[in-house]
Amino acid sequence: MATVIIPTPLRRFTNNAARLTVEANSVLEMIQCLVKDFPDLKKHLLDANGKVPSFINIFVDDDDIRNLQQEQTVVKENATVSIVPAIAGGAPSTKA
Amino acid sequence: MQLLALYQRLLEGLPQQKHNIKYMNHDNIQFSKEELTRYNRHIIIKEFGLEAQKKLKAAKVLVIGSGGLGSPMLLYLAAAGVGNIGIVDFDLVDDSNLQRQVLFGVNEVGKPKAEAAKKRLQSLNPYINIHVHNIQLTSKNALDIIEKYDVVADGTDNFPTRYLVNDATVLLGKPNVYASIYQFEGQVSVFNYRNAKGELGPNYRDLYATPPPLGLVPSCAEGGVLGVLPGIIGSLQALEVIKVVTGVGDVLSGRFFIFDALTFESRTFNLKRNPANPLNGTNPTIKELIDYEAFCNLKTPERPVKEISVKELYDWQVRGEDFQFIDVREQHEYEIVNLGAELIPLDVVTQHADKIDRKKKVVIHCKTGNRSAKAIRELEDKFGFINLYNLKAGIFGYIDEVNPELTKY
Numbered sequence: 001m002a003t004v005i006i007p008t009p010l011r012r013f014t015n016n017a018a019r020l021t022v023e024a025n026s027v028l029e030m031i032q033c034l035v036k037d038f039p040d041l042k043k044h045l046l047d048a049n050g051k052v053p054s055f056i057n058i059f060v061d062d063d064d065i066r067n068l069q070q071e072q073t074v075v076k077e078n079a080t081v082s083i084v085p086a087i088a089g090g091a092p093s094t095k096a
Numbered sequence: 097m098q099l100l101a102l103y104q105r106l107l108e109g110l111p112q113q114k115h116n117i118k119y120m121n122h123d124n125i126q127f128s129k130e131e132l133t134r135y136n137r138h139i140i141i142k143e144f145g146l147e148a149q150k151k152l153k154a155a156k157v158l159v160i161g162s163g164g165l166g167s168p169m170l171l172y173l174a175a176a177g178v179g180n181i182g183i184v185d186f187d188l189v190d191d192s193n194l195q196r197q198v199l200f201g202v203n204e205v206g207k208p209k210a211e212a213a214k215k216r217l218q219s220l221n222p223y224i225n226i227h228v229h230n231i232q233l234t235s236k237n238a239l240d241i242i243e244k245y246d247v248v249a250d251g252t253d254n255f256p257t258r259y260l261v262n263d264a265t266v267l268l269g270k271p272n273v274y275a276s277i278y279q280f281e282g283q284v285s286v287f288n289y290r291n292a293k294g295e296l297g298p299n300y301r302d303l304y305a306t307p308p309p310l311g312l313v314p315s316c317a318e319g320g321v322l323g324v325l326p327g328i329i330g331s332l333q334a335l336e337v338i339k340v341v342t343g344v345g346d347v348l349s350g351r352f353f354i355f356d357a358l359t360f361e362s363r364t365f366n367l368k369r370n371p372a373n374p375l376n377g378t379n380p381t382i383k384e385l386i387d388y389e390a391f392c393n394l395k396t397p398e399r400p401v402k403e404i405s406v407k408e409l410y411d412w413q414v415r416g417e418d419f420q421f422i423d424v425r426e427q428h429e430y431e432i433v434n435l436g437a438e439l440i441p442l443d444v445v446t447q448h449a450d451k452i453d454r455k456k457k458v459v460i461h462c463k464t465g466n467r468s469a470k471a472i473r474e475l476e477d478k479f480g481f482i483n484l485y486n487l488k489a490g491i492f493g494y495i496d497e498v499n500p501e502l503t504k505y
Binding site: 005008009019040053055056057062063064082084087088089 | 163164165252253254255258276277278279280281283303304305306307308309321352354356358359361363364365366367368370443
């Protein structure tokens with residue numbers, strides 16, 4: 001089982017779970033598993049083309065999947081997968 | 097501007113100085129007896145020594161944003177003896193800043209942050225120069241301001257400015273020490289850093305090619321931030337500025353550090369330059385600064401929703417108008433202050449559409465009116481509601497105009 005680390009902004013869609021264990025062979029399978037359990041995650045993890053959107057980074061262990069095999073990156077048993085969205089800080093979203 | 101970018105690109109292809117720090121001739125730097133006493137604990141570190149201290153004194157560092165991240169960063173950079181520090185901030189000190197912006201105290205509330213910061217830092221270290229830029233960084237002024245500095249530290253609080261700072265530093269060839277925070281999480285990296293071998297590291301666009309759609313990740317103003325978190329992350333940022341300036345240690349370039357204060361876990365990931373980077377990939381398309389608000393979709397007008405002002409709401413309440421009243425904030429916000437509306441948080445509002453009346457008028461509110469507008473759009477799109485009204489300015493507007501006795505948070 002691989003461990004997935006859920007970032008703070010997405011924990012509201014995972015019943016506040018910070019880490020989840022998932023049985024998956026690839027990043028795409030892992031996302032599909034997560035989305036099955038937590039459907040609200042889908043719009044954050046997959047765009048209309050079924051790709052990870054560019055404001056989300058997924059790292060398998062220490063490496064960016066964009067430098068591996070993207071969504072097809074192999075997720076080994078005992079791997080740690082981190083989902084890291086872009087965060088900007090303090091200003092209200094109405095303020096530029 | 098295009099000429100500048102062209103020049104920059106020409107430089108890329110030419111042999112050049114190994115680091116992208118154009119050190120002032122720090123050999124000529126002198127210290128007074130008082131300064132030597134002050135910096136003694138640096139100078140006696142073998143790996144640091146007088147040499148690094150001289151580089152600090154010669155350095156020109158621009159800190160963009162003097163808020164949560166900028167406060168600890170500026171305090172440490174000033175204390176460490178960075179000789180020339182620029183501060184960009186156009187904001188005023190607010191009561192709600194004091195929980196984390198440790199540069200400021202009660203006496204500074206209402207004053208310009210950059211000015212107040214300068215005063216505090218000069219009292220901490222009178223042997224350095226502080227330059228105040230009490231303006232908003234824009235595509236028009238960014239290159240002129242940043243050009244005068246060796247290193248930039250991005251402690252800003254919004255996506256348009258982050259992309260602006262990134263692009264300006266890449267176009268000018270300056271290292272950009274980046275940090276960002278949200279609630280309990282922080283991120284740090286050093287972008288656009290050229291190492292001793294002459295290799296250029298990745299920048300923010302290699303990490304995040306595009307910003308998230310508006311409203312997907314709440315801001316700290318909506319989602320909050322633990323006060324000590326920017327203290328930790330801003331200090332790490334100061335550390336990296338000092339390493340970039342002095343060349344001591346391994347700079348966090350090509351690496352991306354994240355810290356989760358809740359689980360006390362940190363991870364450091366590897367980053368690489370992306371050939372598709374529009375700034376300095378194999379086929380660059382961005383050769384000058386662009387309109388960053390448009391880039392971050394802040395200018396795309398969202399479909400307007402029907403609105404009601406707080407005054408009108410008050411009139412309805414007084415004359416006993418029959419309407420359903422819904423609050424889409426979170427439970428913990430509701431507990432701080434509420435207007436007696438039914439609580440259905442935004443995240444679950446579409447799951448509870450059956451609880452929303454279709455015949456009478458329904459007023460939906462949140463803190464300032466953004467989340468409630470989003471709730472209305474979702475309900476209209478998914479379920480075809482036509483009777484929903486957004487409370488303009490939210491509960492904060494109601495407190496300001498109708499009932500100032502209530503608690504703002």
